[in-house]
Amino acid sequence: MYGVVLAAGRGTRMRPLTDRRPKPLLPVGDRSLLEQVFDAARDVVDEFVVVTGYRGDAIRDGVGDSYRGRPVHYVEQAEALGTAHAVAQAEPVVDDDFLVLNGDVVVDASLPRALAEAGAPAIAATEVPDPRAYGVLSTAEDGSLADIVEKPADPPTSLANVGCYAFEPEVFEYIDRTPESERGEYEITTTIDLLLGDGRRIDVAPYDGTWLDVGRPWELLEANELALSDLGDERAVAGTVEEGVHLHGPVVVEEGARVRSGAYVEGPALIREGADVGPNAYVRGATVVGPDAHVGHSVEVKNSVLMADASVGHLSYVGDSVLGRGVNFGAGTNVANLRHDDENVRQTVKGDRVDTGRRKLGAIVGDGAKTGINTALNAGVVLGAGETTGPGEALTRDRLSE
Numbered sequence: 001m002y003g004v005v006l007a008a009g010r011g012t013r014m015r016p017l018t019d020r021r022p023k024p025l026l027p028v029g030d031r032s033l034l035e036q037v038f039d040a041a042r043d044v045v046d047e048f049v050v051v052t053g054y055r056g057d058a059i060r061d062g063v064g065d066s067y068r069g070r071p072v073h074y075v076e077q078a079e080a081l082g083t084a085h086a087v088a089q090a091e092p093v094v095d096d097d098f099l100v101l102n103g104d105v106v107v108d109a110s111l112p113r114a115l116a117e118a119g120a121p122a123i124a125a126t127e128v129p130d131p132r133a134y135g136v137l138s139t140a141e142d143g144s145l146a147d148i149v150e151k152p153a154d155p156p157t158s159l160a161n162v163g164c165y166a167f168e169p170e171v172f173e174y175i176d177r178t179p180e181s182e183r184g185e186y187e188i189t190t191t192i193d194l195l196l197g198d199g200r201r202i203d204v205a206p207y208d209g210t211w212l213d214v215g216r217p218w219e220l221l222e223a224n225e226l227a228l229s230d231l232g233d234e235r236a237v238a239g240t241v242e243e244g245v246h247l248h249g250p251v252v253v254e255e256g257a258r259v260r261s262g263a264y265v266e267g268p269a270l271i272r273e274g275a276d277v278g279p280n281a282y283v284r285g286a287t288v289v290g291p292d293a294h295v296g297h298s299v300e301v302k303n304s305v306l307m308a309d310a311s312v313g314h315l316s317y318v319g320d321s322v323l324g325r326g327v328n329f330g331a332g333t334n335v336a337n338l339r340h341d342d343e344n345v346r347q348t349v350k351g352d353r354v355d356t357g358r359r360k361l362g363a364i365v366g367d368g369a370k371t372g373i374n375t376a377l378n379a380g381v382v383l384g385a386g387e388t389t390g391p392g393e394a395l396t397r398d399r400l401s402e
Helices: 033-041 056-063 083-088 110-118 171-176 188-197 217-229
Strands: 002-007 047-052 070-076 098-102 105-107 122-127 135-139 145-150 159-167 203-206 211-213 235-237 246-248 251-253 264-266 269-271 282-284 287-289 294-297 300-302 311-314 317-319 346-349 352-355
Touching (some): 002 033, 033 056, 033 105, 033 110, 056 070, 083 188, 098 105, 098 110, 105 159, 110 122, 110 203, 145 188, 159 188, 171 188, 246 251, 269 282, 287 300
Parallel strands (some): 002 098, 047 070, 122 203, 246 264, 251 269, 264 282, 269 287, 294 311, 300 317
Antiparallel strands (some): 098 159, 105 211, 135 145, 346 352
16 A cells, blocks of 8 residues: 655745745654654555655655655655645556555554555544534445535534545546636545545544644644653663753653753753753753754753754743754843733734734744844744844844745
8 A cells, every 4th residue: 555645835834944944844853744644654554655846855855765664756746736636646656545644744643544444445534623624524324425515614513524535546537537626726525526426435534543734833843742742751861961960751862962961851852863952951841952953051942842953052041932943042042932911822824813822932933043142032923044133132023034
């Protein structure tokens, strides 16, 4: 069985973290979003086919021709014309039953297993309290799919379409017959309607595990929180931990990392290869210090993701934040992560102010951004890739690169 992973999107809602990388390569724990999907499906998939688009070369270079013993093929969706169009790009490679999975959605292994056991064609579904924002499934008496209604005001059931499927190669014929939608795309749900119209049985694979669409920056924090929760009580130290370091709870220090004297680390925390923490730093609360990142003297990092080569040199606080690759915080840079009125932090996504659902959210900082000394970053503020702040500046509005 093949695993067709859709990874072609631009990821505009995730800006600025996707300005210089494709969204599926964003880090979640010790691997990328895409690799998380591979791991979830690996036990039931013999080969992977990745549908790339935006910055596809970076995905090919980052993953290579195989993943943990499974061959990886690449096809390109040159223009974003919908999910059915994306799946169609896999036709030259796929000659057997296949799963369709999303390269930016966190699921656990029970989902691809349920689809594989249901047999093709099948659709994964999960119960949600309010399904109005989803495609909603209705089932026949025998449990098979009867209908899908997109975002209904009055949902017929509480079964939401997870967006993952099992198909036989004949589905490509139905994709060829799929008409363009009102928004100018070719939708896989329309293809499924055509299958139903021809009397084809489509099984519904129930799923009640993790389902997190990592579409906006704060959801990357949530994905990392989930990944680090899997550490349980693990304490794994392969790197250098100097005398006078205090490690509490689940902490992983990878080979080649260094934690210097006086550092205090409260897990769950992951300190990746080449990272340098301390002296006298405080790391806590579901934090990932990425490869070759630096957390310096008298720096506190709480519930945050520091990507590769990010540096918070000294005398700074970073809370509930995401720092992209190569970010450099000048001395005394401090991030606010809480509103004075205790309301949820809001953030601008594609021009709209959005309630993040998080009472605490700090800064989202794109690759290569730099702050001057004593910079203050307001709760929920976004600093774009390559952008800078001046010494002593208080950033209360987003500053995005073009």
